[in-house]
Amino acid sequence: MLKGSLGQWILGLRTGFLVLACLSLAACSLPASSNYPELPLRPDDQPASLTSLSDPRTTDQNDDGTSSRQRITLRVAGPWRSDHLDLLGRYYELTMNQVSTLGHEDSSGKLISLDYLSAYDSNLRLVAEPFPQATFLSDELARTWTAAGNWPDLVLTDHYSAFEASQLLDLTPYLMDDKRLAADKVSPALLSASQSPQGLLYLPWRLSVPVLLYHPRAIAGAGLDRYDEVPSWPEFVETCHQLSAAASENEWVLASPENLLPILPSGTDSRTGWAGWDGARYDFSQPELTSNILALRHLVADGATGITASVSYSDYLAATEEMLDSRSVAFRAIESSLLGSLDSGMSDRLVIPLPRTMASASPYPVHIQAFSVSKSTSQPDLACQIAAFFAADPDALYLQNRLLPQPGLFPVVRDREVWNAFLSQISGRTGALDQLPDLLEHPDPGGAFTVQDWKSFQQDLTGPLAYRLLSEPDFQPVIRGMQQDWDQRGEGG
Incomplete structure (x- = not known):
């Protein structure tokens, strides 16, 4: 009786080992990432490389074999x-x-x-x-x-x-x-x-207003019409070069470089593109775009040294609404408290719209x-x-x-x-x-x-206006005065 029971026990143990061995082989044959659940794919989706989802690192263990790291x-x-x-x-x-x-x-x-x-x-x-x-x-x-x-x-x-x-x-x-x-x-x-x-x-930068602010004397010196829209990147860069050539560093200011550059976070990296609203990738490896980016960076380095202007929140919303609708921000901004009475010479900044393609081709917003x-x-x-x-x-x-x-x-x-x-x-x-x-x-x-x-x-x-940028300590009182002046004009209008 004892021998029979012992034999059955040994047979059961061997069977158990065989089952465990089969399960181990089956587990080894599965992809390493099978522990990671997936969302169902749509017909137009390309399957991911699931092996890239495996965790190559080992979990540290204590002497008793338990994990020392908690989820x-x-x-x-x-x-x-x-x-x-x-x-x-x-x-x-x-x-x-x-x-x-x-x-x-x-x-x-x-x-x-x-x-x-x-x-x-x-x-x-x-x-x-x-x-x-x-x-x-x-x-x-x-x-x-x-x-x-x-x-x-x-x-x-x-x-x-x-x-x-x-x-x-x-x-x-x-x-x-x-x-x-x-x-x-x-x-x-x-x-x-x-x-x-x-x-x-x-x-x-938290408020990516698609406007560049320049000193009006730079505009006049470059012979540019302040109401002109800039239809393309090359023309936009050329406009910047004209402004740079027409005025000294102290006469014009690229008031908000952050408004432009966040749309190009990896512009010189050919491995990374941008994406339009339709999901298409916007290739940053194009030589023309790369050269434009380098030109813009150069302009920023040359121009972002003076007093910066500020934009009220209502003006920001108006400008953003215009850009989102693929329209120029120039007319709305000029009519707003941002510029005040431009023609009467009360304002010391002028708005130049960014290219229309920034909205239509969707590198922006x-x-x-x-x-x-x-x-x-x-x-x-x-x-x-x-x-x-x-x-x-x-x-x-x-x-x-x-x-x-x-x-x-x-x-x-x-x-x-x-x-x-x-x-x-x-x-x-x-x-x-x-x-x-x-x-x-x-x-x-x-x-x-x-x-x-x-x-x-x-x-x-944050001030009463929408943003403040790169303020030199000696210029802060001047900027505050400009902000108060613009606020008062905005409230009066």
């Missing part, structure tokens, strides 16, 4: 619709081959969230969530998150609704006032450098998305890095352009811990940042974020 999950909330999430997942799977995604649906089949599983770190997981019952970060939504202690780790938002929610701190003015950050005149090279392992070096980083995250450095990726990566900019065609979006943070993490990433490049006033109070137990004097904070950082 990191970051929640990313934004004004996405179901089709946006679908596009988001497909874009990263099929274009970048760097993440795998899994969509989650409700009972009606509507996509309600999207998981990113990093191809290079199996312990990193991002969850994209649409705003609940909202299309933007409203004050009500912010209060709901605060009361529940449930702020997402990253929040995709826009400037004005975020300020209405009184939850965000704008980093941009400090970056733009920092001469070392602007040492390369915010060129494509600097923007590309922001993707380096050193971390966040530059956050793209690029809508920089913004991230708020919440105190709820236990990974502030990682959250800042991810925010930097979305803010500065050319392909991510393309994706943002497709997902949310809405102007005025820019990077922000919510609390001191994340701000310190941000500063650590730009160590040695702080400049004006190291004089950052102590604006933030400690969060309350519910995670609320407050500013000691919010109205003064808004006025001091």
Whole structure:
């Protein structure tokens, strides 16, 4: 009886080993990336190279064989619709081959969230969530998150609704006032450098107004008609050269180089193109475009040294609306408070529209998305890095352009811990940042974020107008006077 039982036990053990061996062989025959779930492909989609999604790194283990690394999950909330999430997942799977995604649906089949599983770190997981019952970060939504202690780790938002929610701190003015950050005149090279392992070096300019501001004497000296539209890139560059030749460096100013260069974040990189609204790639390897980019960079380096002008938010919206409709911004801007009484000589700036092709061929507009980083995250450095990726990566900019065609979006943070993490990433490049006033109070137990004097904070950082750029300390009083003058004229008109 004992022998029979022992024999049956040995036979069962051998059978078990055979089953395990078969399962092991079957598992080895599967692609390395089969652990990563996929979104279903559309007929016109090209399948990704799934082997590129495998994680080549090993997980560190303790002596007892358990993993010493824990899964990191970051929640990313934004004004996405179901089709946006679908596009988001497909874009990263099929274009970048760097993440795998899994969509989650409700009972009606509507996509309600999207998981990113990093191809290079199996312990990193991002969850994209649409705003609940909202299309933007409203004050009500912010209060709901605060009361529940449930702020997402990253929040995709826009400037004005975020300020209405009184939850965000704008980093941009400090970056733009920092001469070392602007040492390369915010060129494509600097923007590309922001993707380096050193971390966040530059956050793209938040208001990409498609206008160049020149001194009117330069216009007159070049014999240019201020109302002329510039139909193409070569003609636009030629116009810039005419202006440069007709005036000295002190007589004209390219007031906002950031307004132009964010559309060319990797212009000299033949591996990266841009994309139009129809999804077609815009090839940056074309010699003509490359030469134009180099010419524009040269002009920026020569011209961005004087006093900068400012544009009110209403003027910005008007100009953006015109450009989005593929029309020139010249007439609307000239009629606005930006220029005031140009013909009577009261204004010292003149608007030259960018090429119409920037709207019709869709290198422009690029809508920089913004991230708020919440105190709820236990990974502030990682959250800042991810925010930097979305803010500065050319392909991510393309994706943002497709997902949310809405102007005025820019990077922000919510609390001191994340701000310190941000500063650590730009160590040695702080400049004006190291004089950052102590604006933030400690969060309350519910995670609320407050500013000691919010109205003064808004006025001091962003001013009553839409942007401030590369301000020399000696020129700041002059600029403030110009801003006040333009505001008064705008209110009077």
